Amino acid sequence: MPLHVLPAPAPALLSVLAALGSPTAVSADRIPALRSVQGPVSPESPLPVHVLDRITPGTSLPCTHLTGWRFLLRSEDRFVAAAETLLTPDGWTFSHFFEGPYLGSTERALRQAASMNTPFQPRLLSIPELYMLTLWLHGDTDAEASSGAPLPTDVLVPLAPAPPGIAAHRPHRVADLLPLMTLRLAPEPLLGSPA
Known part of the structure; x- marks a missing residue:
């Protein structure tokens, strides 16, 4: 079943294209994966990035807020890096390029999601308290x-x-994963005082 990928806001996409085409942004922000690319790089697979607000025991549903859009950057037949934009008071702006394990992991999770039989809208969900990123x-x-x-x-x-x-890469329903995350974030019980 195809994923229902949302189009990114035009200013977010334009800010990434401007950063890719800017000699100053390129020299200042280029990462090794982009420096070694021969030929054009195109932003694809836009995903809205949400941050999960603090999880507390007894919370029925977590709250999130949109913080940016992430684009996977394709060179020829493979993704080589990603670019992220941020929402500022002045609108969408380029934030940074990056590489690393989340790039391949995101691509793998998107392929995995596309093979599911249920229609979904893909997003990224960051859980800062656990240093965790998920495909939502x-x-x-x-x-x-x-x-x-x-x-x-x-x-x-x-x-x-x-x-x-x-x-x-193990899919979890929110109702199943949220209690596990809540347990992970619960404060350690205080041990009795020394005798």
Whole structure:
């Protein structure tokens, strides 16, 4: 079943294209993966990036907020890097280029999601408290990119590297993964005082 990929806001895409075409941005922000590329690089697979607000025990549904858009950068037949944009008071602006394990992990998770039989809207969900990034497969395929909290039936695919105890690339319903994340974030119980 094809994923319902949202189009990125035009200013976000334009900021990435401008950074790719700018000699100063290129020299200042180029990462090794981009410096070694011969030929053109094109931004593809735009994904809205949401950040999960603090998880607390007893919270029924977590809240999120949109912080940016991430584009995978293709050179010929492969993704070589990614670019991220941020929402500022002045609108969408280029933030940075990056490479590393999340690039291949995102590509793998998108292929995995495309093979599922359920229509989803792909997003990225960052959980800063766990140093965790997931592909969020939102069941409301008509939702605006800036709206929506993870629904209990939505699916989260932790990207590698995932935190200890959470398997990367194993799809979880939000209703199943949220309690595990809540446990991971619960404060350690205080031990009795020394005798």
